[in-house]
Amino acid sequence: MQERNLSFKDAVNIAIIQGSSVPRDGIKRPVTRTARMGRPLVSLEKALQLSGELEDEAILDKMKLNK
Numbered sequence: 001m002q003e004r005n006l007s008f009k010d011a012v013n014i015a016i017i018q019g020s021s022v023p024r025d026g027i028k029r030p031v032t033r034t035a036r037m038g039r040p041l042v043s044l045e046k047a048l049q050l051s052g053e054l055e056d057e058a059i060l061d062k063m064k065l066n067k
Contacts, residue, residue: 006014042050 004011
């Protein structure tokens with residue numbers, strides 16, 4: 001940065017612009033595989049409530065161990 005007399009902000013902006021202009025031809029793109037997990041065992045409408053209850057149980061278990 002000092003050699004080119006650039007501020008940090010200018011150097012970052014130049015790097016972003018140069019990085020976004022790289023041609024994408026020939027680059028192998030990652031593939032995300034998916035899998036069917038079946039029907040949910042718990043009603044998804046109550047998922048937030050269930051996660052809260054599980055978290056509460058975990059906190060109580062930790063509190064019991066510390067006593």
